[in-house]
Amino acid sequence: MKAILMDATRCTGCERCVAACIEANDLDPVQAQVDRAVTKDGLSENRFLSVPKVEEGRFVRLSCMHCLEPSCVSACLVGGITKTQDGPVVYDPDKCIGCRYCMLACPFHIPRYEWSSPVPFMRKCDMCAGRQNDGQVPACVEACPYEALSFGDRDALLRDAHALIGSGEGRYLDRVWGEHEFGGTCVLYVSDVDLGVLGWPAPGTESIPSLTEPLIAKTPVIGLGVMGSLLGINWVIRRRMKLARDGNGPHDGDGRASETDEIGP
């Protein structure tokens, strides 16, 4: 599984990755520039990637985290979002019906919607899945003049990240963002400042599908169970009514049976 590792200490916020992303995804650069100014985090349907300032002099790359157990994939009712073997979480516009549940489900607030279009679709980073298929690295990684981004096998990158933290002589915080949070992501960060502003939860937060999928797996059982118990209850009640009618049943104050007899269909 491929992943992107970001060393936040190396980023200067030059946004060359954004420019490369816009070019690679054939987005409107002028509109992207406008969106940069008007959005809070710089992401829009024309800007899949942004480099927000975490604090003075510290910038990070923000886009889809490509979770290992993506909430959006689990949420999409038509299965329009899938997690591929190589890592990218990709979106199939041909399936989408526009319910926007993925946007609600994403803990990082990443998916954007083409609100202004009468035929709108969800837009987000797909980790350059097409380029990856052609054997290229994602455009943002390629564009970084600073080598703040690196692309490769996730396990190898995790080893690199820990090695970097170990060799950094305390420069980095001892945490690889994305290693375990929400079940792990394919975009990893090492940093010298806290990255909570990106939406990262407390370390070790479990994945969102692990909250819902065990529950939904029980659905058929619950449905059949309810149906069975309904039939059971009804059978008991009918029998009691029949016994009461025949005169050899319980003649106690079973108001229910006697009352039913009086009204009767």
Place this chain on the structure above:
Amino acid sequence: MSDRTRGLKDVLWALALAGLVAAVFRLRFGLGATTNLTDRVPWGLWKILNMVAGVAISTSGFTVGFLVYVLRLERFRPLMKPAILVAFLGYGCSCTALLFDIGLPWRFWHPFVMWNGHSFLFEVFWCVILYFTVTAIELAPTIFQKLKAEKAAAILHPVAFGVVVVGISLSSLHHSSLGSLFLVTPERLHPLWYTPLLPLLFILSAMGAGIMFVVLVRILHAHWYDREAVFGPSRVEHELLIVRSKERNGAERRPVAAGPDMPMLTSLASIGTGILGVYLLLQLFNLIASGSWQALLEGTWESWLYTGEVLIVAVLPILLVWLPATRGSPTALGIAAFSASAGLVLNRLDAGIFGYFQDAGEVYFPSLIEWAVSVGVVAAAALVFLFFAETMPIFRTPVVEAGRTRKFGASFDSLSRVWYAALRGGMERATLVAVLVIPPAWALMYPPFHTEEPPDVTPAFRVTRDSLRIDGNGGGVETIFPHADHQERLGGDTSCVHCHHMSLPGDETTPCSRCHRHMVDSTLIFDHARHTVAVAKKEELAGLFPENHTCTVCHTKGETEAASTAKHCLECHKENTDWTTEYDESDTLAWAVSYMEAMHKNCMECHKKEAEGANRPELPDCSICHRSLAPRIADKRTVLVGTRRSRSRIP
């Protein structure tokens, strides 16, 4: 016959038509132009009010069905058909509103063929569609009866129980799943509403308040059509009854001021409030168990909302139904039923919209079009309800007088004079056509309302004032800097680099002292020759001999070669510095652009040009100026951002 509802129907028709027009607008211009939804608040009024709350309040079909068919509580049988009708219309409302809510309505069928079994929304979709079908089947016998198609009704009779059982199973699934929809937002939903118990809380509140809603519907129906059935005899008749009962019995036994249906409704409301009681206990348990009671004590907007919601959905109805003082009163029961229904809707709005404000960092208020569609769909459903109530054997007391035989189409006039008139008269028909056609046509011609004005993206570098205020070292002392004058003297538009280039990477402003500090420094900006000429000219004008005095105007006599002996710039250029004036933000001066902006816009152009010319492709790279892992600027400084008039001090 229907005079009582005439005004109501007029209003409902107006709302429904407004909704229709709004719906056309929405389809024509898309969601962004017609709704206030954003990327941060992707679910709004249509999903939460019409789908989540609308489905929840239509639980009556399955709860009453459970009581009547499974538990064989025949005393609730008269409410079976109203309950099914409410469920059918409620689900119809939800589906209709959802059609406008989803971005690509013509793909509504996708979930039928494209499955994702991991999605609660998928489960909700299937259950809602199936249950909608179930309610339609349950309602069908009534319509067949009306259409005198007894054979068709007879076909459905044997399967009725099975259909009800299937319906109950589907309902118990999707009513809880509507709560599970929000389980995916543990980090986003406010802790007062987010709990793993959401599915259980949702189905309990829906069952309880759904029962209360069918009670409300029955009471409203009675209010419009058969007052005596619920409210009992009118005041005059009531007094008469008292007199008569006194005559007859000689006792002070007052007949109850309620109609024959009240015992049944009270009994049903007892069940409903009982379920709401369980819901209340579960809410309290959840508050304590999850520790979210702390959030309740914070006194935030959310905590008040939560308190109000719980009070009106459960506490007030329970009190009204169970307290002896109000038990048995039709009005109190009506208030209780309304309170529970409103509380249920509020709960769904809280869990679906209000609970997300804190996380979204913005407040969502539905646009006029969202309101119009939302309310219009409900108004249309209410009209259909009234139509059914008047023409079909839904309630125990038939509204259409017996013996008055009218055709199906013609009987529609009791629903709407507009419709009836349009069917009959030429002029009226034209009016209806106009009402139906002109607004959509107009909507089609109209430009989108929220035409997104491209925001004024201020170019990073633009000299908007001739003079700038500069506080280079962030010391709070500003000087007036004649920027245009500097530009002109240094060579026009291309001269920026003379100053801005001098700053070191990492600086965000260029203090004057960076240039104006040392005469013999190699980074000389101070034009010594120019100063000599200028000073000499001044001396000459003053009638002195410049050659004797020029150097000593600035330098100490005898040590004129040393830069260190020179006067401070400000000793002569005091007129440029206003040490005392407190500047008004609205004055004519602008703050100087920051180094970063000046640099990026001006320098980068040259760097790019040079990169090609000198074949040095790395020239425009960020790393040319920005050093990797450069130590961060530790000292406090004032950053002047663009031409913005406010300054932010970085701690």
